[in-house]
Amino acid sequence: MKSVPLRWARPVAMLAALTLAASCGLPKVGPNKRQIFAGSVQREGDAFIVSVNDRVARATAVVPALGFSSGFTSAGRLTSDTIRPGDVLGLTVWENVDDGLLAAEATNSTVLEEVQVDSAGYIFVPYAGRLRASGNTPDQLRETITRKLEDQTPDPQVQVRRLAGDGATVSLTGSVGAQGVYPIERPTRTLSAMLAQAGGVTIQPEIAQVTVIRGQEKGKIWFQDLFDNPQLDVALRGGDRILVEEDTRSFTALGATSAQARVPFESQDLSALEAIAQVGGLISTASDPTGVFILRNEPAEIANQVLGRDDLIGAQRMVYVLNLTQPNGLFVARDFVIRDDDTLYVTEAPYAQWTKTISLLVTPVGSLSSVSTALDGS
Numbered sequence: 001m002k003s004v005p006l007r008w009a010r011p012v013a014m015l016a017a018l019t020l021a022a023s024c025g026l027p028k029v030g031p032n033k034r035q036i037f038a039g040s041v042q043r044e045g046d047a048f049i050v051s052v053n054d055r056v057a058r059a060t061a062v063v064p065a066l067g068f069s070s071g072f073t074s075a076g077r078l079t080s081d082t083i084r085p086g087d088v089l090g091l092t093v094w095e096n097v098d099d100g101l102l103a104a105e106a107t108n109s110t111v112l113e114e115v116q117v118d119s120a121g122y123i124f125v126p127y128a129g130r131l132r133a134s135g136n137t138p139d140q141l142r143e144t145i146t147r148k149l150e151d152q153t154p155d156p157q158v159q160v161r162r163l164a165g166d167g168a169t170v171s172l173t174g175s176v177g178a179q180g181v182y183p184i185e186r187p188t189r190t191l192s193a194m195l196a197q198a199g200g201v202t203i204q205p206e207i208a209q210v211t212v213i214r215g216q217e218k219g220k221i222w223f224q225d226l227f228d229n230p231q232l233d234v235a236l237r238g239g240d241r242i243l244v245e246e247d248t249r250s251f252t253a254l255g256a257t258s259a260q261a262r263v264p265f266e267s268q269d270l271s272a273l274e275a276i277a278q279v280g281g282l283i284s285t286a287s288d289p290t291g292v293f294i295l296r297n298e299p300a301e302i303a304n305q306v307l308g309r310d311d312l313i314g315a316q317r318m319v320y321v322l323n324l325t326q327p328n329g330l331f332v333a334r335d336f337v338i339r340d341d342d343t344l345y346v347t348e349a350p351y352a353q354w355t356k357t358i359s360l361l362v363t364p365v366g367s368l369s370s371v372s373t374a375l376d377g378s
Helices: 006-024 033-037 054-059 137-147 191-197 270-278 300-307 327-337 352-377
Strands: 046-050 089-095 107-118 122-125 129-132 157-163 169-174 180-183 208-214 217-222 239-245 248-255 261-264 287-298 316-322 343-348
Touching: 006 270, 033 287, 046 300, 054 300, 054 327, 089 137, 107 122, 129 137, 137 157, 169 191, 191 208, 191 239, 270 287, 270 327, 270 343, 287 300, 300 316, 316 327
Parallel strands: 046 316, 169 239, 248 343
Antiparallel strands: 089 107, 089 157, 122 129, 169 180, 208 217, 208 239, 248 261, 287 316, 287 343
16 A cells, blocks of 8 residues: 655645644633624624723713711711710719718718619619619709709719710721720711721721611711711711721623633722723733623613613623724723623634644644654654
């Protein structure tokens, strides 16, 4: 049987390699642009594919609304002298006699330290009985005790001091300098002052969120907004719980990017251009700047606005396409807002696939050249 001439070996090997590549497909990081567009609604898919322009960027520029309700912002500052259940009081009574009702021998004054206001708002003072303290100022309570005692001892002099008890306290947890329970005092009656009392926040201020829980009501703001909007520096109430935590939003980066991972937000408003930069940018030898996709489930009201219709109901699968090579492509990418749970996907450039094809072809041709060299030397 005649052998195939070696001069035919190279073309045969190339043909075999091309056939293999066409039948099996080359390795790649994910679908290409053609495959993504094949899933569009226009082609009987289930996703709307939209090229991003200035109008689309404006319609989708929605950021999470954080803030306090009127119940928080309209509340006035507490009078720090008002006595509340749980407060601790210090009482001193001076009597104008040598042998008084309360005074010990050799002194005409009696000191009652750490008299706690019970849960019903009352305290007990010897010879004065059970008195309501909650809702009164120390001076009002002093007058009440004086009236009760003056029928039994001449001209009593009473001093009432409000100490730091648990009647008007707030708890601070999370990323603060010192977690704990803090009393609401004259300098710390507002949110920013109380945070400062606890040592401030210990995470990046740009991504710090502050939550205030008051009974069944809850409000959340960005830490930086405390200083940009003074009305958000709300007055505190006893029992408030304050939580400082890092922003939990993130997006997923896939495809021909320098990093493929779930990426947390590093600012309050994150643009597509910033998201690309945050994962290390595009790969010059592999990324296709005309095929940058943002995948998300869009609320119906935004989807209708983007698509110019009003019949969509429920969340819609949307695929936004960014072409960075267009004259205003970088500006559009800078204005397009990334939202929580978005997927950023960058397709491979055709050049990358062509390079893989060449690499696949080189291996069999090299092998056959080695065989040819060995035969020539024999």
